[in-house]
Amino acid sequence: MRIVVTGGAGFIGSNFVRLVLAEHPGDKVVVLDKLTYAGNLDNLRDVSGDPRYSFVKGDICDPEAVDEVAAGADAIVNFAAETHVDRSISGPEDFIRTDVIGTHVLLDAVRARGVARFLQISTDEVYGDIAEGASVETDVLRPSSPYSASKASGELLVLAYRRTYGTPIVMTRSSNNYGPWQYPEKIVPLFVTNALDRQALPIYGDGRNVRDWIYVDDNCRALDLVLREGADGEIYNVGGGNEVANLDLTRGILAELGLGEELVRYVTDRPGHDRRYALDCAKVRALGWEPRVSFAEGLARTVAWYGEHREWWEKIKSGEWRSYYERQYHGLTT
Numbered sequence: 001m002r003i004v005v006t007g008g009a010g011f012i013g014s015n016f017v018r019l020v021l022a023e024h025p026g027d028k029v030v031v032l033d034k035l036t037y038a039g040n041l042d043n044l045r046d047v048s049g050d051p052r053y054s055f056v057k058g059d060i061c062d063p064e065a066v067d068e069v070a071a072g073a074d075a076i077v078n079f080a081a082e083t084h085v086d087r088s089i090s091g092p093e094d095f096i097r098t099d100v101i102g103t104h105v106l107l108d109a110v111r112a113r114g115v116a117r118f119l120q121i122s123t124d125e126v127y128g129d130i131a132e133g134a135s136v137e138t139d140v141l142r143p144s145s146p147y148s149a150s151k152a153s154g155e156l157l158v159l160a161y162r163r164t165y166g167t168p169i170v171m172t173r174s175s176n177n178y179g180p181w182q183y184p185e186k187i188v189p190l191f192v193t194n195a196l197d198r199q200a201l202p203i204y205g206d207g208r209n210v211r212d213w214i215y216v217d218d219n220c221r222a223l224d225l226v227l228r229e230g231a232d233g234e235i236y237n238v239g240g241g242n243e244v245a246n247l248d249l250t251r252g253i254l255a256e257l258g259l260g261e262e263l264v265r266y267v268t269d270r271p272g273h274d275r276r277y278a279l280d281c282a283k284v285r286a287l288g289w290e291p292r293v294s295f296a297e298g299l300a301r302t303v304a305w306y307g308e309h310r311e312w313w314e315k316i317k318s319g320e321w322r323s324y325y326e327r328q329y330h331g332l333t334t
């Protein structure tokens with residue numbers, strides 16, 4: 001199978017490319033990525049010599065670039081997106097452009113080129129927060145942030161193309177991923193790398209917001225399964241089943257490093273901050289998937305990885321990241 005992976009130079013996309021090349025010797029992977037601040041070819045360096053892998057720099061909003069890679073593709077997996085909620089609050093335009101218009105451009109190419117499968121990578125954030133119980137795939141969408149509204153808009157286009165044109169799609173909504181190669185703006189890599197440097201850990205609000213954490217390899221195995229065996233037109237929730245409050249997550253990271261709570265700082269809450277997400281994953285489990293990495297093991301592996309890969313994140317933190325951090329956290333250091 002020749003698979004086009006958009007956004008393959010980002011966090012989950014690069015882990016997915018690695019998994020496909022390792023698990024499916026007959027497959028070829030073409031990554032299409034704009035290399036925004038979050039895209040990083042270092043994430044794919046270890047597969048760059050594989051003759052089954054190739055990289056194209058391009059924007060999913062550019063119909064010509066998309067058409068070029070779609071020609072001859074058996075499947076397109078769309079990871080490409082603006083993904084950080086805080087950045088969507090300070091500037092929603094790029095989110096609407098990539099997450100909505102980019103999805104539309106891809107769908108048109110799937111139609112025009114007769115691509116047999118389109119997997120849209122979406123998020124549990126489209127459901128909005130849920131006080132108790134767990135979201136199921138048929139729930140109404142109630143996105144809270146410009147990020148989740150853009151992802152929900154992309155989803156609606158995917159579903160409309162399926163209904164109107166019979167476009168062959170599947171879609172996943174996954175919970176919070178963590179693991180290697182995650183840009184250090186999201187809470188896990190930000191707090192791990194800050195703690196390694198004995199810098200402050202800025203907790204929004206009361207630290208009691210809950211996320212369901214999934215180790216990135218577990219998510220990638222689910223995505224690969226849905227790509228190959230998911231029922232046409234269906235949506236699958238993918239969650240790790242690890243509901244953890246941010247303060248407990250922070251304590252877990254600090255404990256891995258043998259640190260106390262001296263670095264913790266409570267800062268102004270995120271506007272519109274969703275309180276809790278939880279997913280019912282019966283549908284993807286019925287395909288034969290289950291998570292393999294416990295939260296304790298995943299967190300230990302993740303903290304160790306960032307400790308062993310300082311050269312990767314120190315390079316990032318000396319570039320665009322620094323001005324973002326100063327804007328977002330008003331120069332908070334220790």
Ligand code: NAD
Nearest residue numbers: 007009010011012034035036038039059060080081176177
């Ligand atoms: P990321 O921010 O690490 O990477 C995004 C990638 O997309 C980058 O390589 C970037 O260069 C690329 N990109 C951005 N705009 C582009 C454009 N216009 N054209 C081509 N490439 C472009 O993101 P991630 O955390 O790996 O998330 C990947 C996907 O998974 C996203 O669709 C996101 O909404 C979804 N998702 C993420 C999580 C999570 O916890 N990280 C959870 C659920 C769903």
Ligand code: DAU
Nearest residue numbers: 083084085123124125175176185186187202203204209246
């Ligand atoms: O739920 C899936 C989503 O998870 C994905 O769709 C998004 O792409 C991904 O970014 C992530 O969104 P979150 O907003 O949940 O992730 P983030 O790491 O930004 O925040 C996780 C929690 O930690 C959230 O409750 C806000 C809090 N937080 C975050 C940061 C960056 C803090 O308390 N302090 C921080 O500095």
